[in-house]
Amino acid sequence: xxxxxxxxxxxxxxxxxxxxxxxxxxxxxxxxxxxxxxxxxxxxxxxxxxxxxxxxxxxxxxxxxxxxxxxxxxxxxxxxxxxxxxxxxxxxxxxxxxxxxxxxxxxxxxxxxxxxxxxxxxxxxxxxxxxxxxxxxxxxxxxxxxxxxxxxxxxxxxxxxxxxxxxxxxxxxxxxxxxxxxxxxxxxxxxxxxxxxxxxxxxxxxxxxxxxxxxxxxxxxxxxxxxxxxxxxxxxxxxxxxxxxxxxxxxxxxxxxxxxxxxxxxxxxxxxxxxxxxxxxxxxxxxxxxxxxxxxxxxxxxxxxxx
Numbered sequence: 001x002x003x004x005x006x007x008x009x010x011x012x013x014x015x016x017x018x019x020x021x022x023x024x025x026x027x028x029x030x031x032x033x034x035x036x037x038x039x040x041x042x043x044x045x046x047x048x049x050x051x052x053x054x055x056x057x058x059x060x061x062x063x064x065x066x067x068x069x070x071x072x073x074x075x076x077x078x079x080x081x082x083x084x085x086x087x088x089x090x091x092x093x094x095x096x097x098x099x100x101x102x103x104x105x106x107x108x109x110x111x112x113x114x115x116x117x118x119x120x121x122x123x124x125x126x127x128x129x130x131x132x133x134x135x136x137x138x139x140x141x142x143x144x145x146x147x148x149x150x151x152x153x154x155x156x157x158x159x160x161x162x163x164x165x166x167x168x169x170x171x172x173x174x175x176x177x178x179x180x181x182x183x184x185x186x187x188x189x190x191x192x193x194x195x196x197x198x199x200x201x202x203x204x205x206x207x208x209x210x211x212x213x214x215x216x217x218x219x220x221x222x223x224x225x226x227x228x229x230x231x232x233x234x235x236x237x238x239x240x241x242x243x244x245x246x247x248x249x250x251x252x253x254x255x256x257x258x259x260x261x262x263x264x265x266x267x268x269x270x271x272x273x274x275x276x277x278x279x280x281x282x283x284x285x286x287x288x289x290x291x292x293x294x295x296x297x298x299x300x301x302x303x304x305x306x307x
C-alpha cells in the first residue's frame with residue numbers, strides 16, 4: 001500500500017483551489033483511505049516539500065494545482081546537489097485545479113476531481129522522460145528539470161511579460177494576450193546550437209522550443225508529434241516572422257498543424273547546447289529560468305507518473 005501525501009497549491013486556479021479544497025479532499029478520500037496533506041505558501045516550496053516527504057518514506061505524492069505544481073513536485077524527486085532520484089519507485093499524480101494545465105491536458109487527466117483521484121488510485125505508473133536544463137557557468141551553474149516544454153526566445157519573453165500579472169488575475173487567454181503585446185517589440189535572436197554533438201547549427205530564430213510534451217502557452221500545440229516517453233526531445237525552431245505572419249499562423253499552433261509552415265523546423269534530439277551573443281531568456285513549464293548559454297538534456301524514464 002502506498003504512503004500517500006497530497007501537496008496543495010491553494011492559490012492555483014485564481015485562488016479557487018483553497019475555496020474548493022473540501023470538495024477535492026472528499027474526492028480523494030473516496031479512493032484513498034489514508035493520506036496526509038500540506039498547503040504551499042510560496043513559490044518553489046512544493047519542491048522542498050516533495051524531497052522531505054520522499055526522504056520520509058512517502059511513495060505517492062499527489063499534487064493539487066496546474067502544470068506549475070506538477071513541475072515543482074517533480075523537481076523534488078531528485079536530490080538538489082547530485083541530481084540522483086531519491087526513490088526510483090515513487091510516483092506522482094495530479095488533481096487538476098489550475099489555469100495552466102497544458103501537460104495535464106495532453107496526458108488526458110480528467111478535470112473532474114473524483115475521476116482524477118480514481119485514475120491515480122487505479123492506474124499503473126507510467127515512466128516518462130524529463131528534461132534537464134543547466135545554465136550559468138562555474139559556481140553559478142544551476143540545474144532545473146521540466147516535464148513539458150522549455151523554450152528560449154519569444155516564449156520566454158511572453159512569460160516575463162505575464163509574470164508581472166498576479167496569479168489570481170491570470171486566465172486562459174493570458175498567454176495569448178501576452179504574445180500579442182510582446183511580439184510588437186520582440187526581435188528574433190541569433191543562436192548557435194549543437195545537437196547531439198553534431199555540427200553546430202547557427203541561425204536567427206523567433207522561437208526555440210525544447211519539447212517533451214506537445215502543448216504549451218494555454219493550448220498551443222508547439223510539438224504535434226512529441227511523446228513524453230520516447231527518449232527524445234522534439235526541438236522546434238521557428239524562423240523570424242512579421243507580426244501579421246505570426247497572427248496568421250497562430251491558428252496552426254492551436255490546430256496542431258504548425259509543422260506545415262516551411263519556417264518551422266522540427267528535430268529529434270537528446271542533448272542540445274545553445275548559446276547566443278544576444279541576451280536570450282529561458283522558460284520551462286511556464287516558469288522563468290535564466291539566460292543562455294544553456295544545455296538541455298533528456299533524462300529517460302526519470303519519473304513515475306500515475307495516469
